[in-house]
Amino acid sequence: MTKPVEGLNVDIDVHHKPEGLSDRIAFGFVKMLRFFADRFFAKRYGHRAVVLETVAAVPGMVGGLLQHLKALRRIRDDQGWIRTLLDEAENERMHLMTFIQIAQPNLFERIVIMVTQAIFYNCYFFLYLFAPRTAHRVVGYFEEEAVISYTQYLAEIDAGRHDNVPAPQIAIDYWDLPHNARLRDVILVVREDEAGHRDVNHAYADQLTRKPRDKAQVA
Template sequence: MPCNDAGDGAAVPEMVGGMLLHFKSLRRFEHSGGWIKALLEEAENEHSPIEWWATLRRKQFTLTRYTEFLKELDNGNMQNVPAPPIAIDYWRLPPNSTLRDVLAVRADEAHHRDVNHFASDLLYQGRQLKEAPVPLGYH
């Protein structure tokens, strides 16, 4: 699964796409099929992992892939320290959560993948996003 390391431009495509779709929708008085909201939510959701990864990097954690990070934790090569407050706040985790608990963010990453692939498949087929509303269960 891809990891969004701090500084790699994560959230930029979703933000740009959402804003462009928003302006196009306003100009043409068209509904987006829920894509404006979906893309902007994707951008926001990409932001928190970047912040907490940056927090970990400042503490000398240098791994940048979730799966590798989990292996290091599970093998005892890294200490399963308390989760950063930003992660606890964003994912509404219990106050005593650890890094291992935060790595539930992998589900978010899988969700990003699915939404982005759905959108890119539509565009590859020469269709517009509004032709196929955001998949059910998105939110």
């Protein structure tokens, strides 16, 4: 029998303490989103994941686009920001494709997805355009909450309150999981992805916090 996916190291306790007004606004915004998500989805973590990943796939694409345009305008190297952000967007899209197969959202939930994405895209675009540091901090806090949500999802599965169904083939192919992988294995690798995005976006926000003379051609 193929050994299940285990041993993925994720520090679920990582939290960037808000420093200054920008961080507090970002943190408060994410906590507000978390409040509504908790009320709307309760413990339906599969459906929560679908909407979460719909939103999570937006920032990387927006950031990559605006960083690309900025690099062209300033005729300078992007130091890998564009590729990192676009890879993040693709990774989050694969999360969405995976959980759509698991949760099978109904028509109403699909409408919620479309409306949420439309609103969030426009809001995030202008936020990144005028305040990229805050935008990256929003994503960092958003991913902190994602790590917590997926940890809770794992606890529900381990407690037997959610079925540990077979992993969708799309997830097995994308993460190169064992052929007999289950939902729990998928959540482990997704949570690891989210922790990586959390750390990258907090690091980018920290770089943008530095005084201009301390930056080495960062955004």
